[in-house]
Amino acid sequence: MMDLGVSLKLAWRAIRQNLLTSWITVFTVALAGGLFLGAWKTNQSVRLAFAQSACGFDAVLGARGSQLQLVLNALFHLENSPGNLDWSHYEMIRDHPGVSEAYPFALGDNYLGYRLVGTMPEMFIEHQWKEGKNYHVLPPGRIFSENVKEALVGARVAERLGLELGDRFHPYHGLEYSPDRKHEDIYLVVGILQATGTPSDQVIWIPLMGVQRMEGHDPDEANSISGVLLNLKGSSGLALDVKYNKQGDQATLAWPVPAILSSFFNRFSWLERSVAALALLMALVGGLIILASLRSTMHERRREFAVLRCMGASRSVVTASILWQSIILSFFGALGSLIFYLFLSFTVSSIIHLQIGVGMDLPLFDLAALYTFLGILLLGLLSAWLPSRQLYKNSLQETLQPSG
Amino acid sequence: MALLEVEDLKKSFLSPTGKMEMVLHIPAFSLEERSQVALEGASGSGKTTFLHLLAGVLPADSGQITMAGHFLHLLGEEARDRLRAKEIGYVFQSFNLLSGFSCLENLTLAMNLGGQADPQHAQTLLHAVGLYDRMNHRPHQLSIGQQQRVAIARALVNKPKLVLADEPTGNLDPANTDRSLSLLRSLCEEWESSLILVSHDTRVIRQFEQNIRWEELNQIKRDEEILQIQEDVA
Numbered sequence: 001m002m003d004l005g006v007s008l009k010l011a012w013r014a015i016r017q018n019l020l021t022s023w024i025t026v027f028t029v030a031l032a033g034g035l036f037l038g039a040w041k042t043n044q045s046v047r048l049a050f051a052q053s054a055c056g057f058d059a060v061l062g063a064r065g066s067q068l069q070l071v072l073n074a075l076f077h078l079e080n081s082p083g084n085l086d087w088s089h090y091e092m093i094r095d096h097p098g099v100s101e102a103y104p105f106a107l108g109d110n111y112l113g114y115r116l117v118g119t120m121p122e123m124f125i126e127h128q129w130k131e132g133k134n135y136h137v138l139p140p141g142r143i144f145s146e147n148v149k150e151a152l153v154g155a156r157v158a159e160r161l162g163l164e165l166g167d168r169f170h171p172y173h174g175l176e177y178s179p180d181r182k183h184e185d186i187y188l189v190v191g192i193l194q195a196t197g198t199p200s201d202q203v204i205w206i207p208l209m210g211v212q213r214m215e216g217h218d219p220d221e222a223n224s225i226s227g228v229l230l231n232l233k234g235s236s237g238l239a240l241d242v243k244y245n246k247q248g249d250q251a252t253l254a255w256p257v258p259a260i261l262s263s264f265f266n267r268f269s270w271l272e273r274s275v276a277a278l279a280l281l282m283a284l285v286g287g288l289i290i291l292a293s294l295r296s297t298m299h300e301r302r303r304e305f306a307v308l309r310c311m312g313a314s315r316s317v318v319t320a321s322i323l324w325q326s327i328i329l330s331f332f333g334a335l336g337s338l339i340f341y342l343f344l345s346f347t348v349s350s351i352i353h354l355q356i357g358v359g360m361d362l363p364l365f366d367l368a369a370l371y372t373f374l375g376i377l378l379l380g381l382l383s384a385w386l387p388s389r390q391l392y393k394n395s396l397q398e399t400l401q402p403s404g
Numbered sequence: 405m406a407l408l409e410v411e412d413l414k415k416s417f418l419s420p421t422g423k424m425e426m427v428l429h430i431p432a433f434s435l436e437e438r439s440q441v442a443l444e445g446a447s448g449s450g451k452t453t454f455l456h457l458l459a460g461v462l463p464a465d466s467g468q469i470t471m472a473g474h475f476l477h478l479l480g481e482e483a484r485d486r487l488r489a490k491e492i493g494y495v496f497q498s499f500n501l502l503s504g505f506s507c508l509e510n511l512t513l514a515m516n517l518g519g520q521a522d523p524q525h526a527q528t529l530l531h532a533v534g535l536y537d538r539m540n541h542r543p544h545q546l547s548i549g550q551q552q553r554v555a556i557a558r559a560l561v562n563k564p565k566l567v568l569a570d571e572p573t574g575n576l577d578p579a580n581t582d583r584s585l586s587l588l589r590s591l592c593e594e595w596e597s598s599l600i601l602v603s604h605d606t607r608v609i610r611q612f613e614q615n616i617r618w619e620e621l622n623q624i625k626r627d628e629e630i631l632q633i634q635e636d637v638a
Contacts, residue, residue, distance in 0.1 A: 005516065006513065006516050006517060009513070009516075013502075013504040013505060014504065016504065017503070017504040303500065304500075304502055304503070307496070307500040307502065308502075308517075309461060309485075310456075310459065310461055310488070310494045310496075310500075311488075311489065311494065311513075311514050311517055311558075312485055312486065312487075312488040312489020312490070312492070312514075312517040312518060313485070313489070313517050314481075314482055314485040314486075315481070315485075317517075
């Protein structure tokens with residue numbers, strides 16, 4: 001026990017004596033560990049967040065085209081609409097026995113860059129955007145009425161634009177904001193949605209008719225919609241997939257949403273692999289930094305170790321001091337990596353939430369964090385193994401350079 | 405009563421040419437309890453190796469070393485380490501204080517290695533060497549002479565039975581030499597520790613009643629000379 005105390009004391013002193021080197025080592029290890037954990041977890045978390053942010057819909061029916069474009073456009077409010085569908089498509093799928101929920105939506109306008117999405121007010125009453133969670137309008141607001149120029153504002157939009165109940169605004173034509181494309185119509189804010197951490201927070205909801213009959217829109221398109229958001233019963237997705245995608249040629253059914261999103265992320269797998277390789281390289285650099293730091297310290301401390309041996313310190317005490325030094329540096333490095341990872345996650349999730357409205361849930365102390373923490377400690381031990389072994393075998397006779 | 409007895413002690417090292425070269429052969433040597441002896445000899449003649457063997461830092465090739473009833477040559481390395489920590493104090497030419505530790509910590513660390521730290525006792529010893537007011541100073545904040553006084557205190561902090569001093573005054577000016585030497589000898593006397601001091605400085609050697617010429621103790625030179633004579637005769 002006394003030996004343990006002595007070797008710990010020696011290790012701590014060595015760290016304090018080489019404070020700058022120790023800080024650089026801890027910082028580098030923290031950076032490497034944080035990046036490693038970030039590359040590992042952020043990728044998973046982004047996928048999970050996107051999958052959970054599909055607002056509780058199984059499928060989207062839209063114009064003939066890319067399924068991915070349809071999902072990104074309808075659920076994440078990204079990209080352009082692949083085209084329009086006739087109202088009859090909505091009626092047909094709504095009445096299909098395999099469909100439990102069907103809400104038509106129409107796009108085409110924005111307010112200061114935030115999309116206006118026309119839909120039916122029922123969606124905010126009946127639909128659960130997450131299992132067991134319905135939309136809530138912040139009191140004293142309410143959901144817009146059909147056929148009236150009223151708006152229900154997503155939480156993020158309200159926060160960013162400072163929109164409040166009773167405010168009025170002119171929508172702008174198109175999905176991108178252009179000051180010279182202002183519509184004459186005036187909309188009244190009648191409600192603000194409670195934040196959901198989904199892309200719903202990023203849009204302004206108005207009645208379907210509002211988009212269809214907006215001043216300046218093509219009157220021939222007044223009966224068309226951008227798509228239908230769907231929830232399906234049991235395995236009806238397969239039958240609908242055959243009907244729309246394989247046999248039909250007028251509409252596209254984007255189903256199942258998670259698989260389509262997965263194919264989207266798979267497009268970036270080369271990036272994920274590059275980041276993972278970079279993270280591993282960083283981990284290797286972290287290990288080498290610890291090794292270099294210990295080697296440099298050992299070179300400076302050779303005489304000190306020899307003196308300690310002459311004072312009665314056993315080989316194991318001086319060897320343990322090197323191991324402890326590495327463990328302490330690794331421990332603080334591992335701790336730093338968790339902090340760096342937290343910072344990285346917070347930054348990434350903030351950017352994604354700000355841009356897309358997808359809220360990422362990043363638990364800090366999960367198994368991945370624990371494995372990374374233990375991995376760094378192990379790396380530190382392995383890095384210390386070589387120098388400590390060398391020290392253990394070191395001949396005192398060579399080190400003390402006898403004078404007589 | 406003998407504290408230390410050495411019999412037919414031999415030590416060889418691998419030379420740069422790859423041959424085993426014997427550097428030390430002591431047929432017999434003994435040291436009484438509470439006695440003080442000086443070993444005089446030229447640099448590089450194996451005196452430090454002899455001290456390392458006595459301290460159990462190095463194992464002997466053959467021969468016997470008995471110290472305070474312990475048969476050093478029969479003990480394993482761990483046991484020799486423990487014995488050294490408790491019963492032997494070491495003073496070096498270049499002091500070798502641990503630079504990251506204060507004066508007091510240098511002493512308490514030695515006590516830790518010896519079994520238990522008693523800061524009160526360490527402070528008393530620093531007072532005895534006149535450095536009580538510098539106990540929290542780091543070695544680099546002390547003069548050369550002060551550093552050696554801390555080194556002496558550290559060697560004696562565990563009340564060892566034997567103190568080995570390897571050219572302890574080699575780096576000191578005459579005034580500090582006298583002060584350090586006198587301090588070392590008086591503290592050894594006070595703590596009832598035996599002292600073996602190695603030096604090539606005749607001025608230091610002359611201060612000891614009991615002094616031995618290294619060339620007389622170590623047979624290696626003689627063996628080589630005899631071999632040379634035999635070769636010459638042949």
